[in-house]
Amino acid sequence: MTDQTREIRMQVMWNRLISVVEEQAMTLLRTAFSTSVREAGDLSAGVFDPDGRMLAQAVTGTPGHVNTMAEAVGHFIAAIPRDRMYPGDTYVTNDPWLGTGHLHDITMVSPSFKGDRLVGFFACTAHVVDVGGRGFGADGKSVYEEGIQIPILKFAERGEVNETLLAFLRSNVREPGQVVGDFYSLAACNEVGHRRLIDMMAEIGLESLDDLGAFIFTRTRAAMLERVRVLPQGEWSNTLDTDGYDAPVRLAATVRIVGDVVNVDFTGTDGVNPRGINVPIIYSKAYASYALKCVVAPEIPNNWASLEAFTVSSPENILNAPRPAPVSVRHVIGHLVPDLVLGALAKALPGKVLAEGAAALWNIHMSVRPVAGAQGRRAEILMFNSGGMGARPGLDGLSATAFPSGVMTMPIEATEQVGPVVVWRKELRPGSGGDGQHRGGLGQIIEIEPAPGHEFDFSAMFDRVNHAAKGRDGGRDGAAGIVALNDGTALKPKGWQHVPAGRRLVLHLPGGGGYGDPARRNAGARALDARRGYVTETGK
Template identity: 30%
Template sequence: MNQTAPLDQIAIELVRNAFHSICDEMAESLVRSSHSPNIKERRDCSCSVYDVAGDIAVQAEHIPIHLGVMAGALRHILAAFPAAEMAPGDVFLVNDPYYGANHLPDFIVAGPLFAGGRMVGFGASMAHHTDVGGLTPRSMPATATEIFHEGLRIPPVKLAAAGLVDNNILTIIAANSRLPDERMADLGAQIATIRVAQSRIDELARRYDTDQLRYALAEIIRRSEAATRACIAALPDEIWYGAAAADFGGEMIPLRVALSHQGDRLKIDFSGSGPQTNSPFNSCLANTLACVYMAIRITLAQGIPANAGMYRALEIAIPAGSILNPVFPAAISAATQVSYHTFEALMDALSAFAPERVLAGTGGGGVFSFGGMNPLTGRLFAYGEALGGGSGASNVADGESGMIPPVANLHDTPVEVLEMSLPVRILRYELVPGSAGAGRQRGGFGLRREFQVLTPVRCSFQVSMPTHGPGGLLGGGAGAPTRITVTAPDAAPLSITGFSELSAAAGTVIRVETAGGGGYGPPCERAAPARAQDRLYGYGDIQIRGAQA
């Protein structure tokens, strides 16, 4: 083909899908090459491609929070390292939320991509590393009051120059982790994703020249922006309000949002939301923005490729000093727990004009972490994961049971992997009877998981929804709240109702029952066939919350 000809519509779509394939292959190589169960089993990672200005153009369908966060983090890298000075093989790293990242365990690794000696754009991956220091194993301390308690902070740094990795930086990272070998392996896997992306760009460059590839990325972004603006311009001239309460162990922190539009620009204003807390229960700015992107993507802009073009059509106001935009040096590791409620407030507002596309509140248990010395290996270990619950119902379907909330979209760690790699035994893993919220469509059921630790450990509980279960929508009932009990040998059960830490002796059993999902629509409108199916699967016998089976 003529290498200087502008790309037609078909060619642009072919290139867009090629970049999607690049993102997918980057993610697959990261999952297969990493060592930690957090990435290998739970797939707590995401990959994206950006244009030369650092605007996200294409992303793999992975974790919405990650992909929204990654949209802004590269800007901070470019502010510290101008693109004009970058060379093939350069790699950059950042994990600090105050430089556009999510929370400290999430490492963002990015590098420029070249074709014909000129930059085409950037490839990047984001992955949750099991431990980066801090007060407790797994770097999710429940009692942190400032970010310095949560682990190693890394502002934008140059990790590799022309393919040569800076071992001094690796040494610092390894020295600040309880699992240094795992950190090096997972970080190496992230660096390799940039090489994967570059090799695929080299293949694309055999068919398209650099100008064409850059033009395609720009056009991909422009089309998303035009489509999003058209959707916004068609909205009625109204203001939609949404609210939720972030459940911080009984302290209900208000989250408020107002949506309106001026021409083809949508305004999202979080004024009136509660102040930041003196704890990790704060959402960094990037995390809150990611919730907005996710909510708009599945409702107003459904079917439109999510990238910087979509985000340009949004005007977002988040007051500094609020729980949704805390000021330095606030602790921030529980940002995702706050995001569950942020998403709920957005769904509440969007239900006014897109009731067929919203979801009721989705349950979860927060993050349970523990670690100590493994007697079998004589080395430190750390475990932790965000625990799924019942998903919220929608206009057309019941909520799924035992699901990570949609802003996270993770897998859980299989029982077999846990028991083979850690001194722990899983005694129970099942759905929680009676935890689903009632409605025309019922919510999903939460999970019950019992851990018996086989060696002394230090535990951290960042509990999600311990007082009030996820809310229903449009008349639906709320799901059951999270319940956690710790039973030490020869001791009465201890209830965990908020963010807390404790030391547990060998033989201690920790039972986590995660929140169920909210229902959608009045329970009295539940169809007879659905009620019959409830009885068929035993749901009628365990009495769905708020309704008769």
């Protein structure tokens, strides 16, 4: 076999491996019980070599899940000795510090055997609707209040499911059918990946993934080094103020580019918070790495070798919160990490980094119940919503788009089907995108009312209410968010709050910052904005 033929053969097998993990992820999407997975794609899936190094990830999924999962598999391997791994096994945890940052995410890892030989691992992660405790919200004061904790253990051994674990789950969560169903979906996701991999290896004649893994890592590492080595050497810092819980929280980052490594250091960030907005370092690292990769090497495949170019360091603080800090809504601060890091990188690479955006998802967890004396039903409803992205150096920002998480918007019909609520309005918010040569993306206006005879408590997990997304290079800031009832009662951006029967929750989601001097915006673009209703009468 010539070198060129071998190269082509390896590339074909690499592409085939990616199709394997895509089918793995699609299995989870199609079988999941929770709307956050089924409708929004709040998941990850990937295949790993026997040493726990990620070979390939599914395109479907979020950076927070994918990049934490890439590190989490190593924790599973450390916890379960090789001589206790068997064909048909599946392992599970929701440990925030060993998994993906909070208890609501379930990570499953399954060894893949070809005969008696361990050839790799499959892993997947998904957000489940409930894990008990206080529910999905920022009000907890320790992780022990936030739900049931599952250490790394076996969900199944040799194909036999751990019924004791399922009994504990059913006794500790509000929606046992959904949660247990999602556990089985996660296990099926890995099983499909395993079967497709073994089929592929048998068809091609592979006994192991060693040669293919070496090819993937060698090519990826070479491509990453080529990109990193042309970056300017030095260090650049940035700070970003967030709403916090009861008081603002300042985030700080320094990006250092030295030789072949890009380091992000979070020294200067505010300390661990008493409420559940803290972030384990595994999650902060996931989004810092994603931000860097978006600018440095967006088209290079995401795997162990590409992630190896980025390192993260931090003293204990809100972005490196130790156990048992409350971390339930770690995604809010975690989703702001890319804007923080990109703000520093923009000083190193002027003219190449987008403006700040809404960043954090405006997730709503609603606990719906009948009012006293009325007939009805209870339900736990999780709804994902997105504000506007920041404008880019050459393009307007995308409206109502989840950056950096990448999750999809849930259809109104799916939300209303889950429980007794009515979504009266879900539309773009005119004037919310920051003005500039390129306009920031628009947020949304959403109105939600309990169905007749019902009321609900909801967990607010919002940011950019008191600290709007900043424009870049002369662009204007995006509009800040607003949380209120339809009678004008102002509500807090975080914490559990009440919506009585007959009232509507009204959310004005934040817009993205503009990019460049507004005086340089094309007249045709301004006219199109006005015609589409994207701007208010003042043109802002």
